[in-house]
Amino acid sequence: MLYSKSAEYAIQAMIYLAEHEARGLAMVSTIAEAYDIPRHFLAKLVQSLTRDHLIKSFRGRNGGIKLGRPADKISLLQVINAIEGPPPEPEMCVIGLDICSDQVACPLHKQWRHIKDLVEETLHKQTLADLAVGMRHKRLELAKMIGPEHLEALKLRR
């Protein structure tokens, strides 16, 4: 409902990196396989993330990528903005009116601003470190439900 496939992929890749932070470099192809993301497509997203210094990349044999700074210093909002570009200057009106500002507001302006602020705040507060922890927890929950022996068999973006 909210973001593009590209943003979704980027988030997944960043979570992967956060979860493997300790292990040094990870390869784009490995991440792509893990989350079933088209390899070359992810490579392009990685370039955007690198431009914004959210990722550091290293070429050549034994190369790969890693987070540009500690996982608790990268917010979800930063990841999304790196992919989608910064939000448009005169913020888009929900119902597409040309003129819509705090002074001359469309009927939904105030409520929409509230929602937008909430979304932004939520995404800003979530760091990759939080998400990595959350994913670990989620995997435990899942293992409890279906039995750990089935977990590996599920080739999903868990």
Add this chain to the structure above:
Amino acid sequence: MLYSKSAEYAIQAMIYLAEHEARGLAMVSTIAEAYDIPRHFLAKLVQSLTRDHLIKSFRGRNGGIKLGRPADKISLLQVINAIEGPPPEPEMCVIGLDICSDQVACPLHKQWRHIKDLVEETLHKQTLADLAVGMRHKRLELAKMIGPEHLEALKLRR
């Protein structure tokens, strides 16, 4: 940020109809011109709205369209759903995980559900009647700022 161009156009057209509710039928081409929407594109959107009985249409000379029921009985949510189709059954996970439910939740699940609920509630509460009133008010505000004589000159989707 949230909805497609199609939904945006549909909302604009529905607001137009709500504002002209008293005047009987309006033509698709008139609305298209008023809001600078591609005529044939709007015609298709109108068909979707008609399918959901949000609009009643009449062919032939003196034909046109009008709201399917009183403006205060049509919510913004209904308009959007008519265009985008009903929301997907197993609700999409924000970060695109295959498994993400109340039981096995992704790290953002709870907060995202809160946001989604808020959006839905907001869109549900807004009727076309509310929006029509809001638009009238907005036009008054704008006239106050730039002078009513300039208002007509602005060929905008005000």
Add this chain to the structure above:
DNA sequence: TTAATTTTGGATAAATATATCTCATTATCA
């Protein structure tokens, strides 16, 4: 009954988002 006018619906085109492919560039290992 004919002509005009309006929505309906199908075919097509353009724009954008997503996906794939190929080769260049960089770095390491043998």
Add this chain to the structure above:
DNA sequence: TGATAATGAGATATATTTATCCAAAATTAA
């Protein structure tokens, strides 16, 4: 130095969304 393994980057392909065009069907006015 040469072979290998990785990202970088450009060209191309596919899918989806948005936009345009044209003729058919329906309705009314004259």
